[in-house]
Amino acid sequence: xxxxxxxxxxxxxxxxxxxxxxxxxxxxxxxxxxxxxxxxxxxxxxxxxxxxxxxxxxxxxxxxxxxxxxxxxxxxxxxxxxxxxxxxxxxxxxxxxxxxxxxxxxxxxxxxxxxxxxxxxxxxxxxxxxxxxxxxxxxxxxxxxxxxxxxxxxxxxxxxxxxxxxxxxxxxx
Amino acid sequence: xxxxxxxxxxxxxxxxxxxxxxxxxxxxxxxxxxxxxxxxxxxxxxxxxxxxxxxxxxxxxxxxxxxxxxxxxxxxxxxxxxxxxxxxxxxxxxxxxxxxxxxxxxxxxxxxxxxxxxxxxxxxxxxxxxxxxxxxxxxxxxxxxxxxxxxxxxxxxxxxxxxxxxxxxxxxx
DNA sequence: TCCTGACTATTCAAAACTGACTATTCAGAA
DNA sequence: TTCTGAATAGTCAGTTTTGAATAGTCAGGA
Numbered sequence: 001x002x003x004x005x006x007x008x009x010x011x012x013x014x015x016x017x018x019x020x021x022x023x024x025x026x027x028x029x030x031x032x033x034x035x036x037x038x039x040x041x042x043x044x045x046x047x048x049x050x051x052x053x054x055x056x057x058x059x060x061x062x063x064x065x066x067x068x069x070x071x072x073x074x075x076x077x078x079x080x081x082x083x084x085x086x087x088x089x090x091x092x093x094x095x096x097x098x099x100x101x102x103x104x105x106x107x108x109x110x111x112x113x114x115x116x117x118x119x120x121x122x123x124x125x126x127x128x129x130x131x132x133x134x135x136x137x138x139x140x141x142x143x144x145x146x147x148x149x150x151x152x153x154x155x156x157x158x159x160x161x162x163x164x165x166x167x168x169x170x171x172x173x
Numbered sequence: 174x175x176x177x178x179x180x181x182x183x184x185x186x187x188x189x190x191x192x193x194x195x196x197x198x199x200x201x202x203x204x205x206x207x208x209x210x211x212x213x214x215x216x217x218x219x220x221x222x223x224x225x226x227x228x229x230x231x232x233x234x235x236x237x238x239x240x241x242x243x244x245x246x247x248x249x250x251x252x253x254x255x256x257x258x259x260x261x262x263x264x265x266x267x268x269x270x271x272x273x274x275x276x277x278x279x280x281x282x283x284x285x286x287x288x289x290x291x292x293x294x295x296x297x298x299x300x301x302x303x304x305x306x307x308x309x310x311x312x313x314x315x316x317x318x319x320x321x322x323x324x325x326x327x328x329x330x331x332x333x334x335x336x337x338x339x340x341x342x343x344x345x346x
Numbered sequence: 347t348c349c350t351g352a353c354t355a356t357t358c359a360a361a362a363c364t365g366a367c368t369a370t371t372c373a374g375a376a
Numbered sequence: 377t378t379c380t381g382a383a384t385a386g387t388c389a390g391t392t393t394t395g396a397a398t399a400g401t402c403a404g405g406a
Contacts, residue, residue: 002272009272009275018386019384020384031265032269033272039364041386080279083276083279084284087273095204095319096206096207099259103182104315105312106182106252106253107260116260119261119263139277142271145333146271146330149329150327152326154266160318190354191355192356193354193355209393210356212393212394214356239355
């Protein structure tokens with residue numbers, strides 16, 4: 001439901017067409033939301049069916065008509081409900097890709113160390129990049145802060161493991 | 174591919190049947206991986222087709238036969254490859270559900286504050302619970318540490334926002 | 347002995363998602 | 377003026393995921 005919430009949140013501000021929505025999200029909110037184009041159209045279709053938004057054809061010059069979406073009163077109600085729901089509960093994040101760490105002892109110790117060093121570099125670069133994002137206005141800044149703080153946590157955790165590997169010598173268990 | 178990696182990692186240690194695999198994961202690794210039962214069976218089927226594992230019927234007493242999976246040499250090779258791939262790259266996590274924060278200014282300031290307080294409590298409880306997990310052996314501990322450090326980061330970030338809301342008064346933008 | 351609720355084990359139809367593709371416009375290079 | 381690459385706008389076939397159902401076992405109580 002989070003992606004529906006976001007789409008509604010954007011459409012509340014102004015009418016937009018499909019491509020515009022996905023571009024905006026992928027440019028500005030990629031750190032939070034991964035929304036593929038076909039998924040966006042899928043969700044928009046569903047919301048049209050649910051009566052949360054309407055779709056109208058916009059003819060402009062000779063280009064093929066674009067589908068412009070606007071939010072309905074029911075959509076606004078859904079937005080209010082979803083936003084409260086979203087804010088009041090903490091949905092624990094899943095760190096699926098870090099599962100490899102649990103299987104680390106299947107590798108020779110020095111190879112494990114080398115791989116993690118590489119990962120550390122990528123992560124550090126990403127953190128630096130996130131810190132370089134110019135401050136956004138108002139509440140959007142919260143999302144950036146969020147990203148930065150999680151990346152920093154990830155980095156110091158990874159450093160902790162590398163330190164332990166450096167001390168411990170060969171693989172554990 | 175991460176879930177396949179995990180399944181292979183478990184089957185390397187011992188042969189297991191489907192239900193056993195999902196139960197183990199959902200009991201011990203819920204903080205990392207969300208693997209629904211039907212998905213597990215789907216992935217296992219795929220891996221059988223790929224030749225990574227084999228399935229054999231195990232008849233035991235009068236109960237309906239269970240499907241026991243065992244890893245093949247190709248499966249072990251795939252495991253080695255996937256593990257290296259997984260460890261060397263940092264897949265940036267997406268914090269989809271925190272998108273509500275970006276839309277916070279759609280709510281009256283005191284309601285926003287109240288909702289976030291509620292969320293803070295849930296999060297603090299979760300962190301406490303994670304800290305109470307008894308130490309695991311070897312590399313599994315890394316995963317627990319990971320969870321704890323991210324929850325802590327989340328909490329202090331949320332506290333930062335609450336502090337700002339308390340100072341700032343009414344909604345921003 | 348029969349019933350009930352909890353556990354074991356799996357399947358299936360339907361929903362959700364995405365890689366790859368189609369098609370158009372436009373700015374600038376050749 | 378024609379071509380080309382980039383941006384715009386959207387669709388579709390096929391894959392992946394899941395809620396709900398199915399079906400047997402077992403322990404304990406009535």
